[in-house]
Structures are given as structure tokens and as C-alpha cells.
Amino acid sequence: MSIEDYFAPAREKAFRKDIHVDGSREVLRCPALVASDNGAENYRRLAEHLKLDFSQIAELLDHLPVFQEGEAHAQTRAEIAKMIAQTSKERGTVLRKAVSKFDRLGQTGPVELMQDVIKPSVDILFTNLIGVDISKLDISELSLVLTDGIGIRQRRRLEKQLKDLDDALRAQFPDASPREIQFKKTLVAMGHDSTMGSAALSMLQMIMDHPGKTFAQMPFPDLFSHTGVPFIRRTARDDVSFAEQSIPKGHDVSVMLNIFDAPSPDADRKLIFGLGRHVCLGGPVSMQYWQAVTHVVSGIDRKAVITQIDEKQDTLFRIPDTVLLEIS
Amino acid sequence: MTTRQRIIEALHQATGALDDPLLAPKLLGEGDVNLLEVNADSLVQFEFMMHLEEAFDIELNEDDFQNHAMLNALQAHIDSKIAA
Numbered sequence: 001m002s003i004e005d006y007f008a009p010a011r012e013k014a015f016r017k018d019i020h021v022d023g024s025r026e027v028l029r030c031p032a033l034v035a036s037d038n039g040a041e042n043y044r045r046l047a048e049h050l051k052l053d054f055s056q057i058a059e060l061l062d063h064l065p066v067f068q069e070g071e072a073h074a075q076t077r078a079e080i081a082k083m084i085a086q087t088s089k090e091r092g093t094v095l096r097k098a099v100s101k102f103d104r105l106g107q108t109g110p111v112e113l114m115q116d117v118i119k120p121s122v123d124i125l126f127t128n129l130i131g132v133d134i135s136k137l138d139i140s141e142l143s144l145v146l147t148d149g150i151g152i153r154q155r156r157r158l159e160k161q162l163k164d165l166d167d168a169l170r171a172q173f174p175d176a177s178p179r180e181i182q183f184k185k186t187l188v189a190m191g192h193d194s195t196m197g198s199a200a201l202s203m204l205q206m207i208m209d210h211p212g213k214t215f216a217q218m219p220f221p222d223l224f225s226h227t228g229v230p231f232i233r234r235t236a237r238d239d240v241s242f243a244e245q246s247i248p249k250g251h252d253v254s255v256m257l258n259i260f261d262a263p264s265p266d267a268d269r270k271l272i273f274g275l276g277r278h279v280c281l282g283g284p285v286s287m288q289y290w291q292a293v294t295h296v297v298s299g300i301d302r303k304a305v306i307t308q309i310d311e312k313q314d315t316l317f318r319i320p321d322t323v324l325l326e327i328s
Numbered sequence: 329m330t331t332r333q334r335i336i337e338a339l340h341q342a343t344g345a346l347d348d349p350l351l352a353p354k355l356l357g358e359g360d361v362n363l364l365e366v367n368a369d370s371l372v373q374f375e376f377m378m379h380l381e382e383a384f385d386i387e388l389n390e391d392d393f394q395n396h397a398m399l400n401a402l403q404a405h406i407d408s409k410i411a412a
């Protein structure tokens with residue numbers, strides 16, 4: 001059994017019109033593949049045409065580092081890195097509180113892993129990172145800001161979720177600069193579901209690989225074995241080719257990162273966080289989180305049987321919606 | 329109103345398709361048309377999508393349009409979404 005049996009193939013999730021390229025160091029480092037257009041102007045034109053408000057989405061898109069290059073990108077990264085570092089003193093306490101949600105796996109009976117364990121746990125981590133209680137807000141579709149393939153209803157919900165988060169941040173931090181507010185939203189959009197998805201998939205694969213074993217008997221790796229971020233996007237600034245694939249200048253490319261999932265060699269696994277100037281700014285935090293999770297779970301002398309897995313639909317990331325476990 | 333009629337109404341709201349002397353007979357008859365050609369402009373395509381989502385109380389995305397470019401295919405797809 002493999003998690004691949006339960007989730008749509010990563011290539012089907014990737015942007016259909018793009019050229020799909022397997023991730024490698026060469027591809028990730030390639031100077032001809034640059035950040036793709038952020039789509040903010042499209043949202044502004046659409047808002048005007050449909051007489052709808054997409055200002056929150058457009059504003060956030062203008063601040064997301066994945067869509068930036070050069071000086072502006074370097075500046076954004078520096079500010080986000082500082083924001084994450086400012087919370088590092090409390091990280092130990094916060095992580096302990098966050099992973100205590102996994103104690104639930106020590107009680108016999110049915111448990112729903114996503115909403116009852118992983119989401120509340122990751123919410124605690126992000127509440128600390130951004131300074132507002134994320135568990136009180138609906139942020140379920142925030143990561144959709146990264147795609148332009150969604151319909152109008154989803155766009156309206158995304159706008160609403162961003163507005164509610166914006167209101168909560170402004171109420172909590174009345175003196176914060178507009179950039180700070182946008183970067184806090186960036187952390188949630190880029191990090192929350194990617195951490196939830198990676199933790200869930202890595203946990204599930206471990207259970208599948210060790211039927212009949214207790215959590216305490218499972219050899220949890222230090223790094224996520226599977227990624228919730230199956231691909232990233234770039235645009236070719238020049239004609240470029242990799243192995244058999246030629247990418248014409250101007251074409252969009254989906255770079256597949258699920259290729260680094262186990263059983264790829266450990267040395268490659270960290271490439272699930274990307275490489276080079278856009279490498280994940282939350283990588284160390286999410287790894288600390290995963291290690292804290294596995295520390296707790298490794299102490300649980302219970303067995304788990306997976307009775308149901310439903311994939312979350314209409315998302316960019318690979319993330320289960322529901323996972324039912326029977327603990328004995 | 330049938331699914332087809334409601335789709336055509338949404339299309340007309342977004343594009344004025346029924347005012348097009350070449351297109352209207354096809355739409356009002358049994359003919360099949362390529363909706364991506366009718367909605368060449370992406371803003372208009374989004375407007376069509378918005379009207380469809382409202383008319384049928386469903387959610388659509390770009391893939392739904394790319395994978396069901398022909399009117400008949402979109403009609404079958406919407407019928408299956410409503411039934412689901």
C-alpha cells in the first residue's frame with residue numbers, strides 16, 4: 001500500500017498548460033527558469049469586469065516572494081526571515097504544545113487525524129508565527145492564492161478568508177506596516193497547508209509501511225518522507241532544455257518535486273523545500289515541527305489501522321481532507 | 329428550462345452570443361459549438377463561468393472548461409456535477 005494509491009497523481013494537479021519537468025538540482029538552479037507572473041493584474045482586471053472585490057488577493061500576490069526576483073525578492077526574503085526569527089525564542093514551548101495534540105493517538109478507538117490532530121497542532125505553530133489565533137479563522141483555501149485555475153466562487157471565498165485574516169491581523173497589530181501584515185499572510189498561505197500535507201502524508205506512509213507495528217516500533221525519519229507541495233512553477237526566460245525536454249522561451253513550467261519523496265535518496269529529500277534563491281524560508285521550522293511530532297508519536301505504544309482516506313479536492317497542495325484511524 | 333438552455337442563457341449574458349447571426353442558429357438548434365472559441369477573451373470566459381456557477385449553484389474551475397470545451401460536453405459535465 002502506498003499513499004500514491006489514495007491521491008491524484010501529482011502531474012494531474014500541476015498546471016495543465018505548463019510543460020512538466022521532473023525536479024533536479026540542475027532544473028532548480030537553472031538561471032533561465034524564473035519566477036512566473038504573479039497574476040495580480042489579471043485579478044484587478046477581473047474585479048473591474050465582474051464588479052467584484054479581489055483587492056485582498058491582488059495585494060497579497062504583489063507581496064509573495066515566489067513571484068518575485070532581484071532586489072525586491074531579496075528584500076522580501078530578508079523581512080520574512082526576520083519575522084520568522086523573531087518567534088524563535090518561544091519555539092520550544094510552542095512546539096511542545098503543538099505536538100501534544102498527537103497524544104490523542106495514544107487513546108484507543110477511532111480518531112480523525114486531520115481535523116482532530118494535525119490541523120489543531122499546525123494551528124498552534126502558526127498562531128505563534130503570525131500572532132493571531134488562526135484556529136478561529138477559516139484559512140482552508142488560502143493556498144489557492146498561488147493558482148490561477150480556480151473558479152469565481154472559490155475566488156470569492158479566498159478573498160473573504162484573506163479579508164477576515166487581514167482584519168484579525170490589523171486588530172491585533174494596529175501599528176504594523178502594510179508589508180508586515182502581508183508577510184504574515186504570506187507565511188500562512190505558503191506554510192500552513194504545506195506543513196499539514198507533508199506531515200499527514202509522511203505519517204500515513206509510515207503506518208502503511210509497518211502494518212501490525214506500534215508507533216513506537218516505527219522508524220520515523222528526521223525529514224518528511226513525502227511532500228505536500230508536489231510541484232512549483234517557473235517561467236522560461238530563454239529557450240532551455242533538460243535531458244529530452246525542450247522548453248521554449250516564455251513557456252510556463254511546473255517543476256515536479258514529489259520526485260524527491262521516499263524512496264529517493266535522503267540527500268535529495270531536502271529538495272522538497274526547493275533550492276537556490278527561492279528555497280523555502282519555513283523549511284527549518286517545519287522540520288523542527290516534524291521532529292517534535294515524531295518524538296511524541298515514537299513514544300506511543302499503540303497500533304493504528306487506516307480505515308479511510310479522502311483527498312482534499314481543489315487544492316494545489318497534496319493534503320488529505322479526512323483520515324480515519326482505528327487505534328488499538 | 330433544460331441544462332442546455334440555461335448554459336446558453338449564461339453564455340449570452342457574458343458574450344451576447346444570441347445576437348450573433350452565425351452562432352445563434354447553432355445554439356438555438358441542436359448544434360454543438362466550441363465554447364473556448366466563443367469565449368476567446370479570458371475575462372468573458374470568467375464572466376460565463378460566474379453565470380454558470382450561479383445558474384446551477386455549482387463550482388467550476390478552469391479545468392472544467394478546458395476539458396469540456398464543446399457545448400454538449402459541458403452540458404453533460406454540468407449534469408453529472410448536479411447529480412453528484
Ligand code: HEM
Nearest residue numbers: 065066190191194195198232272273274278280281282286
Ligand atoms: C513541509 C512543509 C513545507 C514544504 C514542503 C515547503 C515547500 C516549499 C517549496 C518547494 C518552496 C519553493 C517555492 C519555489 O521555489 O517556487 C517554498 C517556498 C517558501 N516557503 Fe515553504 N514549505 C513548507 C513549509 C513552510 C513553512 C512552515 C513556511 C512558513 C513558516 C514556509 C514559507 C515559505 C516561503 C515564504 C517561501 C517563499 C520563498 C521564496 O520564494 O523566496 N514554508 N516552500
